[in-house]
Amino acid sequence: DIQMTQSPSSLSASVGDRATITCRASQGIRNDLGWYQQKPGKAPKRLIYAASTLESEVPSRFSGSGSGTEFTLTISSLQPEDFATYYCLQHNKFPLSFGGGTKVEIK
Amino acid sequence: EVQLLESGGGLVQPGGSLRLSCAASGFAFTNNWMIWVRQAPGKGLEWVGSIHPDGSEESYADSVKGRFTISRDNAKNSVFLQMDRLSVDDTAIYYCSISNRASHWGPGTLATVSP
Numbered sequence: 001d002i003q004m005t006q007s008p009s010s011l012s013a014s015v016g017d018r019a020t021i022t023c024r025a026s027q028g029i030r031n032d033l034g035w036y037q038q039k040p041g042k043a044p045k046r047l048i049y050a051a052s053t054l055e056s057e058v059p060s061r062f063s064g065s066g067s068g069t070e071f072t073l074t075i076s077s078l079q080p081e082d083f084a085t086y087y088c089l090q091h092n093k094f095p096l097s098f099g100g101g102t103k104v105e106i107k
Numbered sequence: 108e109v110q111l112l113e114s115g116g117g118l119v120q121p122g123g124s125l126r127l128s129c130a131a132s133g134f135a136f137t138n139n140w141m142i143w144v145r146q147a148p149g150k151g152l153e154w155v156g157s158i159h160p161d162g163s164e165e166s167y168a169d170s171v172k173g174r175f176t177i178s179r180d181n182a183k184n185s186v187f188l189q190m191d192r193l194s195v196d197d198t199a200i201y202y203c204s205i206s207n208r209a210s211h212w213g214p215g216t217l218a219t220v221s222p
Contacts, residue, residue, distance in 0.1 A: 087152050
């Protein structure tokens with residue numbers, strides 16, 4: 001099974017800061033990875049697919065990179081609405097697997 | 108507009124069963140895998156299982172294998188999750204989503220397993 005190790009598990013930042021979240025796969029998954037944002041009481045929303053392709057209507061301050069085993073979600077300048085929990089998901093092989101999540105909090 | 112709406116959640120005792128439904132619209136349902144994902148209270152996301160577009164193949168997480176069954180009715184654009192032999196550890200919000208890439212999600216339905 002493919003394990004997705006996501007770090008950090010939480011980060012505290014200010015509006016305007018840059019935030020970087022990493023997911024590491026236990027084996028190569030090509031670019032079969034998505035990034036999701038979840039706000040309290042809401043369903044997850046996909047931000048990025050194929051590791052680096054931004055969903056339409058997602059602000060360009062979000063970006064994704066990586067391939068193989070190392071992946072990064074970057075928020076270039078945190079906005080108040082970006083404080084949420086973020087997850088990665090690999091869909092290269094069954095069983096699908098999520099990272100453990102990163103809670104982005106206001107400093 | 109893509110829409111997914113889960114239903115069927117509720118309170119059940121350990122050892123009991125629940126059948127969740129997900130009604131889909133706004134996309135080519137018969138061309139897509141459908142998946143179930145769950146989230147226990149205060150925890151992260153956990154993939155539950157997936158079903159092939161024509162229902163010919165399913166895959167499950169080890170934690171539910173042998174107890175949960177995913178099925179679909181392509182004529183009604185619906186996917187189902189039959190959950191048997193439930194335990195308190197199955198308490199979660201259950202989401203359906205489109206494809207193994209989980210592009211769109213429903214709002215979820217809460218299943219609570221408690222004595």
